Amino acid sequence: MPTKSYTRGARAFPFSRPLWSYKEYETLDTCPICNESRFKMTSQNRTTKIPQKVMRYLPLKPRLHRLYMSTHTATNLRWHKKKWVDDDVMRHPTDGEACKEFDRTFPDFVADPQNVRLRLATDGFNPYEVLNQHHSTWLIFVFPYNLPPWKCMKKEYMMMTILITKDPGRSIDVYLRPLVDELKDLWANGVRTYDKSTRKMFTLRAAVMWTVNDFPAYAMVSGSSAKGYIACPVCKEDVTSSWHAGKICYLDHRRWLPWDHEWREKDKEFDGNTERRRLRPREWSGDDILEQLNRLDFSPFGKTVSRTKPSTHMNWTHKSMFFELPY
Known part of the structure; x- marks a missing residue:
């Protein structure tokens, strides 16, 4: 498991500790699940131990502080409340139904326009192109x-x-642990911040409301595999898929159309059949997904832990750490 270091620009934060020996595991030198050593095997004469994995974590709170240290930026951070116009035109995520539902559910958070709404995105790339196929760098923004x-x-x-x-x-999720803990603290307790535009102190709270990724990264973050015959996260077990031209294809999307749509009557333009026999699949709410995940028993993370899962788990690989966030 990785070791984390706190960095900011060219200067390091004054503390650094292993990520996997986080909180209650602080004094351990081996993983309590798979018994893997925290350090690599090196010469006995070496005084500095080399960790198996390393990640860099840059705390979120100092950056949120700095946003309000500029009068111009601090004023723009209240744009979503001061200059937003509800005219049913989608210009910004605050115009979406998800954001409006969040506002209705958590009015205490919405009451202060200085509270920050965040979006999280992650993806990986190989900085060495084809020279090193075994290396991958992943960034979380x-x-x-x-x-x-x-x-x-x-x-x-x-x-x-x-x-x-x-x-x-x-x-x-192992790497996301410090970020999720910081987000939980920002939601529950907030952090005292100085607003340069109003010249007053206030308690800043923050919430991650959106995650945006490509499909493979989405599978990692959400815990729903992007491979197999039931990989569609919307249709779930009601998906229609088959093997064609050396890959799995997902078909019969006309059932999502309105019942009287003209494309449902077309046959030659599609697979030779009309689509009059099936309605659109069930639409799962967030509460439905959480209830389903709570019934499943996932194996813990670890190098020697079996990755096989029963058929009842469908395409779920694990319960995402983001479900720990109260919102």
Whole structure:
């Protein structure tokens, strides 16, 4: 399991400790699940031990502090409340139904426009191109979506929180632990922050409301595998799939159309059949997904732990750590 170090620019934070020996495991030198050593095998004369894995974690709170240290930026962070117009036009995530439902569910969070709404994104790449196929670098970014749409995606507001130097796979939750703990604290307790525009102190709270990834990264973060015959996260077990041209194909999407749509009557343009026999699949709510996951028993993370799962788990590989967030 990895060791984390706290870095900011060229300077290091004044503390560093192993990630896997986090909190209650702080004094251990081996993993309590798979008994893997924290350190690599090296010469006995070597005084510095080399960890098996290393990740860099950049705390989120100092960056949120700095957003409010600029009068111009602090003013823009209240754009979603001061200048937002509800005219049924989608210009920004705050115009979406998910954000409106969040506002209705947590009015105490919404009451203070200085509270920050975040989006999380992750992906991996190989910096050595084809020279090293065994190396993969994974970055996890957080974006403040209080900002207006022409600024929220600018690179100066991108906050890299985690740098992983190996494909984490389903064990990405191990790396996400410090970030999730910080997000839980930002939601429950907040952090005292100085607003340069109002020249007053306030308690800043934050919430991750969206995650945006490509499909493979989505599978890692959500815990729903992107491989197999039931890999569609929307249709789930009601998916229609088959093997064609050397790959699994997902078919029969016309059943999502309205019942009177003209494409349901077409046959030659599609697979030779009309689509009059099936309605659209069941739409799963967040509560339905959570209830389903709570009934499943997943194996713990670890090098020697079996990765096989019963058929009742469908395409779920693990329960995502983001379900620990109270919202």
